[in-house]
Amino acid sequence: MSAPKKVVLAYSGGLDTSIILKWLQTEYDCEVVTFTADLGQGEELDPARKKAEMLGIAPENIYIEDVREEFVRDFVFPMFRANALYEGLYLLGTSIARPLISKRLVEIAAETGADAVAHGATGKGNDQVRFELSAYALNPDIKVIAPWREWDLTSRTKLLEFAEAHQIPVAKDKRGEAPFSVDANLLHTSSEGKVLEDPAVDAPDYVYQRTNAPEDAPDTPEMVEIGFVQGDAVSINGEALSPATILTRLNELGRVHGIGRLDFVENRFVGMKSRGIYETPGGTILLEAHRGIEQITLDSGAGHLKDSIMPRYAELIYNGFWFSPEREMLQALIDKSQEHVTGTVRLKLYKGLARTVGRWSDHSLYSEAHVTFEDDAGAYDQKDAQGFIQLNALRLKLLAARNRRLKG
Structure with missing residues (x-):
């Protein structure tokens, strides 16, 4: 060169x-x-x-x-x-x-x-x-x-x-x-090296910079509502906010409640393993909320396909292929799946955990009439399940009959 x-x-x-x-x-x-x-x-x-x-x-x-x-x-x-x-x-x-x-x-x-x-x-x-x-x-x-x-x-x-x-x-x-190396941005803090290099030894408390210890977090849970439009968070507790402001607010909520700590030994792309301490308070809340709104707005076939490609998508980002055609192709599929991922999620933040406790949407696929244990007024004929089961069982019956015949 x-x-x-x-x-x-x-x-x-x-x-x-x-x-x-x-x-x-x-x-x-x-x-x-x-x-x-x-x-x-x-x-x-x-x-x-x-x-x-x-x-x-x-x-x-x-x-x-x-x-x-x-x-x-x-x-x-x-x-x-x-x-x-x-x-x-x-x-x-x-x-x-x-x-x-x-x-x-x-x-x-x-x-x-x-x-x-x-x-x-x-x-x-x-x-x-x-x-x-x-x-x-x-x-x-x-x-x-x-x-x-x-x-x-x-x-x-x-x-x-x-x-x-x-x-x-x-x-x-x-x-x-230096006791350890730190990389930080609005999404997380990463700490590696020195006092963290032995994965058998607990990370010292001073390594954690962005979150309270969960055991020191408030004894009273806090509720937060996150609004989504087509898969992206757009509001907190009904207040419309910019993307960076949303993540900043969620980081503060996560910090207070000790959310988003991870002690992780990962496989680097170059071939070695490394141990890192990650703090992703706002991102951890956001992931839980996004999963929550997808639960009622995303079709099972689309959701399961999306989950199946997620590890490959994550690996592409980890390995540096953000600008590759395959990442962009997967992104197009993912973004298509988000067209109806719109609504609101309520979460409970408490002692290191962010847990979805409610979700609602005008785009919801959830039908109480179909799943109720009470009278469904004809919304679902339970007799239909018999043929469904028999068709799905047919190949299993044929396999079992073949195996029994060969054993006999």
């Missing part, structure tokens, strides 16, 4: 990406543009601007953008229409943020005339794959620089030495080994 002339860097303002910024300048003698996304990580982003300026980046080359609404509307909500869970448990909070970051990196590269993008993901993790597959899907000619796969800064000591040699400020608590 020829040396890049101008690079757009996914920049957090932290130590690692600040080192990467300076390394790009010194290694390639190239112009650097920084992009910092406000994904709802809960941190002040102005320090990232000041750090970039201090490292010699011109103001016009510093991009700091609030993408929370786009993140929830165009990435999180489509994923939640599928009820996506990786390996049955993980709500994909980190995975779903990477295609949006990559999309903006490629767009900014086009706007600024840059010929390359760069990220701070290591060569051991999934994020390198997600960033790069997304970038290449959007611009097959873009160069991607992954410093962790190129440089010789292979230890925390070497990183700190490089930082000090280039006058990059190092926070005091960074001079020792």
Whole structure:
């Protein structure tokens, strides 16, 4: 790969990406543009601007953008229409943020005339794959620089030495080994590494940053009603809200009631297993609510088909194939299933749990006349079930007769 002339860097303002910024300048003698996304990580982003300026980046080359609404509307909500869970448990909070970051990196590269993008993901993790597959899907000619796969800064000591040699400020608590690594956005918080690397050892309480411990949550349950239109949440307790505002509100409810904690050992795409602590308070409530409204509005054939493809859909997102044709094909099927997923769900939040306790909709398929234990006034003829059972039993009878004959 020829040396890049101008690079757009996914920049957090932290130590690692600040080192990467300076390394790009010194290694390639190239112009650097920084992009910092406000994904709802809960941190002040102005320090990232000041750090970039201090490292010699011109103001016009510093991009700091609030993408929370786009993140929830165009990435999180489509994923939640599928009820996506990786390996049955993980709500994909980190995975779903990477295609949006990559999309903006490629767009900014086009706007600024840059010929390359760069990220701070290591060569051991999934994020390198997600960033790069997304970038290449959007611009097959873009160069991607992954410093962790190129440089010789292979230890925390070497990183700190490089930082000090280039006058990059190092926070005091960074001079020792960080207790764990954290990634956060509006959907979740992910903690990995160090004190969490032994999956047999309980995670320390201080790892949890976004939720109260369930045992410390209020002793009184709280009710919340979430309104849906075509599979997307549109209101809380009757108040119409934007996608990002809905998730923010649900995060606060989940925080108070200790909802959304997960201690999980997952299979990374690159082949190894890793242990992570995830907190997805609002997403956990949203998933339960979406399941609740689907229970009365989604036909069984459509719902069962949708559930059968969900693991594949979740795996595509986890592995970085958001912009692949197969994910888009599955999305079209999923979105078709959501045409009548409209109505309201009431949930009870209590001690780490979000539980559906009521659901109603003008699009409901639920017929009390058919399921009542009282007189159904002719809505359903129970005698019809006899022929239904006999037809479904026919092949089983033939199998049993054959097996009995062979045994005899």
